[in-house]
Amino acid sequence: MGDSAAFPSVPSRSLDTLWFQVAGTVCNLQCTHCFLSCAPSNHSHGMLSLEDVRRRIEEAGPLGVKEYYFTGGEPFLNPEMLAILEETLRHGPATVLTNGLLLPPERCARLKALADASPYSLDIRVSIDGYTPETNDPIRGEGTYERILGGIRNLARAGINPVVTVTEACEDAANAEGRARLLDWMRSIGLSRPRLKILSLFRIGAETSRLRGYQPWETLRGRTLDDDELDALQCSSCRMVTSRGVYVCPILIDEPAAKMGESLTETLRPFPLRYQACYTCHAYGVTCRT
């Protein structure tokens, strides 16, 4: 990647958000824009066990972690996912990023019970790529629109108001009209208080062959970032735990040099923003948090 001194470095200001790659890179879908190219057969990062998560939460406590996020792959492929959430919700708020396919009514009822039993918030974030099968299915897979909708409805019926996540590529979500249409659609499927998260696309992983990879100019090389710009970057206040160690953020776990160590404490140091995905976070103000 060239001379890292030419890239600005982000300091570690705090560890507010701790991410878990709880299902590794294993997914029951194979979305064409996935920045990790997750798939049923992608085992580059493995599942985390309840014990793994418990140990990390113990480690995280004295570091002042504010909230916990779970992603994959598909988190509900992890057979211990509910126990992991139960444990986590004793310590802080939790958010799960899911594709919504593994949310039958019984599991939704169980999630609602876990949420009610904790003083902390539990958020379930369901990803979808548009409000018709015609836009969603080519990205997420044949028939997935209806199945995702089923998961969202099961959550709503159980009393959980999910956060629906779309990428800005879909349905003009990045502009006000597109956003309004998405909110109307969410109301029409039974989400009376629609909560919407819009994510930028990272031009890495599968996305490079769907639309495009990064252009050479999409880089932070040679840039100087001020304190506000650095604070706005999620890597100033998060870390990502996978089966292979602790990474700087949820996006860069396929970059060996983005692994910062084995213990959380040793990763609380500056990180050079040498990746082109770092450009996206800076230019679009991306945070993977809700």
Next chain:
Amino acid sequence: MPDVTKLAFFGGIYSNARALEAAIADARRRGADAMYALGDFGAFGPHPDRIFPILRDAGVLAIQGNYEESLSEGADDCRCGYTDPRDNHFAQLSYDYTAAKTAESWKRWMATLPKTRRLTVAGRRVLLVHGSPRKINEFLWESTSSTDFLEKLLADAEADVLVCTHTGLHWARRLPSGRLVVNCGALGRPANDGRTNVWYALVSFAEEVSVEFPPVGYDFEAMAREMEEEHLPPEFIETIRTGWWTTCLEILPAKERDRGRF
């Protein structure tokens, strides 16, 4: 006489002069030794300039909120920290009205206010902030602030008791170390609980430190009518009359959102 010091803490006032007067009277009745206002004197309600003389005449000690910081610096928006477009839309209506109706002399006074205040009461180090010790507009919600996080926040800030506001919802948590976090809520609008009263925090310092949140009733109908006369958004007026939040809802965490009507 038991040796108790009682301090009253007022959260966002949002131009609700009637609620402020009622809270001051209530705090005096309950024997408060001192009163503090933790910022955001304007926003939401009518006639922001009515607030400052009340604070001054009652001897309420003030710190800046994001509103006072923004108004005194001539900023374009309130820097409330919202991320959703609908939240920001209503926040902008509030801010533009308040900025236009606040006298320059009061804006200059706001610039002189400290952003934090430290007290030592009954041997406890007490820190007053608007949002959090590290950021004036950080939201400390009850359901998204882990106890581990709060312990570290107070340890880093060298405080035994932290009093904050900014969220508009009151809560308190005693931490395993014995430290105490108090979010004193807001006087300016109800707490999204279907009640028209508002709340403040009264903290008693003795051998132990204890917190209560007295409810404050006031003539909300008169406030609502004034808001109508000032052509403030009907959504704001509905909140004053019903006790349910209708705007700036997207920022609410799941648990807090579930408790409301909208």
